[in-house]
Amino acid sequence: MVNVKNNHSNSSKIREGIFSRLERRIFRILRQVKKEFQLMRTDKINLFIALIVPPLIIWLFGMMSTSASKVVPIKIAVVNYDSNSYINQDNYTIITTWDNYSKMYLEAVEKSKYIDLKEYYDASKDIYAMETARDKLRDGKIECIIVIPVEFSEFLTTGLPGIIECVPDTSNAVYIQDRLNAVEDSIDIFVEDNNLDPKYVSMEYQEFSIPSNYNFRFNYNMTMLFSFMVFGISTVLSILVVVQEKPIPRLLLTPAKRYEILTSKFLTYTIVLALQIFLILTSAILNGLYLRNGLLSAIDLYIALFMLGFVGLSMGIFISTVSKTKTEANQLFFAAFIVILLLSGIFVPLGSMPEYLQIIAYILPLSHGEPIIRGILSKGKSVVGFDFFCLLGVSVVCIFLSFVIIKRKRYEV
């Protein structure tokens, strides 16, 4: 016959035992969290750098973006061959005085707000005009040469297409498009002013764009910069937390468990991360960050940045767990950070990398940072999606590895 009373009291004792064990564990973890915060408070400068400096950087960047003038005229030299003789399609040399179109084009160049006409060379009078212009281009005194070819006016007059040649300095990829756009603007003005019909008029509709009262440059760049800033600051916050805590071996001679110590660190730095993200986001919004869906986008963005930061935090704690010395942790951090940055797609497009590198890039967190943020900011997408789950997966792997390593790590007093 089963003794029900005994069984009942046994199982309640077991339940009590389990709860008291759980309570004790939670109590120990929370106390460790308190210790972490106490340690953090002793280094106020560090806290200041972690919490205040990133929003300050964003504020400075916002200020620069807003004060940067929208239009930067391109320094241009025009070399005009149009007054010279030219060879027509029947291979006859014809000398004409038709150069009226070149004069009109020159006016259009001067009218364009995207062009700052620095030099004009009449190649019919100066045979070294092009060389001189090229020298100036080489020395950086001008950014583009516009060449009006010898048959420009003649072709236009006889119904053939008029070609404007341009020689932009393409050594810096960042400015190439601006230079081409400036020349194109002068052509548009020329065509408009001289009623060169028929024209092909483009009607532009920008979807997912930033409203005109927001700074496009700031918003566009923040999409990219958010991810690597948040990831960087969260990783660096945590790379020394395990390796520099000397009393850990003594702590392990108490009932404190290794996983409790690590859990308390995760909890503590997650709270700090949450505060960091809040401050960064607030600074960005105050500096003109556009949120397509208002509060909803703000929440989505907060979650996205938090997730990115959490990946950084997990990687930082992993690095701290695996390193033997602080210098080693530091070096590992930099190696990892720079590899992740290079494979993020910010400086080198992911599509240009070999397939196996692309696979590695997709495992790393930063390649998901920019798409997830851009999706939220410009397209009003939800934070939950493929990129979010990739980030979550990376965090989980780093957390798991950290716990495994600390379990096996040898601590001796």
Place this chain on the structure above:
Amino acid sequence: MSINKFNLLLIKIDLTFENLIHVFIMYLSSLVSKEFSRIKTDKRTLILIFAIPIILIVIFGLTSGGGPTKYFNCAIISRDDLPWGDEVNCTSQYDETFINIVDEDCSAWSLIDSFEIKEDEEYEDAFKECMLMLKNEIIDIFLVLPEEFSETVENETDTTLIYYIDGSDKDSVDAVEVALKEPIALFRIEIEKTTNFVTMAPYLEYEVPFWETQVLNYALAIVLSMLIVGLLMNLTCLSIVSEGPLPRMMLTPTAKKEIILSKLIANSIIMLVQVTLIFVLSAAFGMYCLGSLIDLYIVLISIGFCGICMGLFISAISKTEQQANQLYIMFFIVIIMFSGSFINIQSLPFAMQVIIHSLPLSHAVPLIISITLKGLSIDLAHFISLNLISVAYLFLAYIAYKIKKVEV
């Protein structure tokens, strides 16, 4: 004093001076060798110091692909088949030509999908589908050829091209107007309607040749300089703050400036090795350089030196290693953000330009570009500025360390 005695005195002074120099060099070299011993004892760190540049350049060097001009994935909706105007003049002969040109002949365009609308109801569905593709970044732009497309082309009146573009993609927005000229030009040539047509023919000067790895070489300037500055800053940012026995050393005749100098020398030697490694590997992976390789090497060393000085400054002002790490990452972020790659420096007010020009990358990038892609020699203005920045940071490091209170 007789001449002999004076000569003797001079010899004594000389000898004393010589002795002083000799002692100083001996002393400094022992400090330098102490630095090397410290680095040598941590073998894993030593491996990392030299492995990191190799890993990074290998990754970077494995990239391949085309140049900087924007490539458009597009869709086209043609409403040209819909009636417009009177029956006599109604035509839709040109839309297919245009679509074929975009599909087959354009170098900067790739046609993902096209829709020929026969009825108004079909347009809404096509539009929604294109919008979804745009949202999901399958296409960068979709064009709509209006009902009057062929009619206006035929009648040689102004033709309208409507396009919907991803406004959040700065590259697309900036490049679309110029890029559209390509299909328009080819279309007009194809249909032989080039009257009054004016277009631009660009000849890209100082570009990376198509037979070289364009992506690598265009990104080289920013990536190399960022890499070198970051690496060397990282190498030195803990060198003062993490050296436990330094306060004890202050209780010997060692002066703080000697400490800084010894660290500068030791880390510069390591920097030389690292920069040489990076330089050789970049060349091995297809770095395109029109100019002198020696000039480029000198520039890279200056960049590395700047990184060392900035790292020493961080280490001198930090009280703890955690602070040094935090400062390091903040500096690194600022250096990249304000390098001139995200904001055109010339568009900024003067005061802000000064801030940007006090950071190394705003000089390092133009220096590298002028050598590799323009074949120029070292731009003295940028080179001197870069070295002045290094000296300034070194000086600040010395002042900060001098003021720093160290106690045993």
Place this chain on the structure above:
Amino acid sequence: MNSVDSSQLMVNVEHLNVSFGEKQVVCDVSFEVKAGEIIGLFGISGAGKTTIVRVLTCQIDKKNWDGHIRITNLNPEKENEHAKILSNIGYVPQLEELNLYFDLTPMANIETFASTYGLKSKSAKKIAQELFSILDIPKDTWKKPLKKMSGGEKKRVSVAIGLIHQPKVLFLDEPTTGVDAAKRYEVLTYLKKLNRQLGTTMFLITHDMEAALICDKSAILRNGKLLEFETNDKLISKLPSKGLIVRLTIKDLNEEKINIIRGFVPIKKILRVGNEIIEIFMENFEENLQKLIQYIIENDLEINSMSRDTASFRRFFQIRIQDEEEKEKK
């Protein structure tokens, strides 16, 4: 003051062997420790003292040791008993820099370590205050960062942390190292005081022979073997004439003169303890003392001063180790 059942066995070690790979670090060590005793573990570096303590504190894997061990009636062989063992013991490591939070106050350190035993802040602070009073840690330092305290104060805080949960056994690694000579005795006095008031069994791992003054029993280890484990009195009584010595200052003492003195048959041991000072152990001390003096005088050796004393533990340790070395040489 805690009442302690001194008959209760706190630590029982039987036939402990520890080896790491091929190297045997501890060989067949056995001892018993009763509740409330202070045990000194003495030996030169590499003797195996720390290794034994590491086994007792569950820091060494079972695969590296064998033997029968019970500590507070628990078996360190069983992993599921480790937590209980760690709750019953305390450990005070040697170097404070490596085991305390220097940026935190003593109270904050106490709270952190106390919480691992389930002690809430209030109770921990109360106990800490009592311990700080016993250990004479000034009240004005309780809320200042630990790094601002003197070396001795840091050491005492470390001891207090080891006792915060009122363990049954406390292990102290080199408790007097780094403490100046004047304060060393003070530290030992504090430990004795704590032992009396709290009844905590204590293990002192030390090179400091002075620590033997407070030890109930001393263990001498060499090359992993336990040479002696007894009360100090019993150890000293093992010496010739139960440890009685005559201390002589001989003018112009040299090896030749020592050899002459050694010629006196009843002498068992001569130790040179100073430039001109020797200590002599001999059989039938009272009987032979006079004869020794006569012998020395007859051999034209000038005695500047003479005194009689009982050998200290330090002397016993010295002799014991020497004897063991000579045995090994043979």
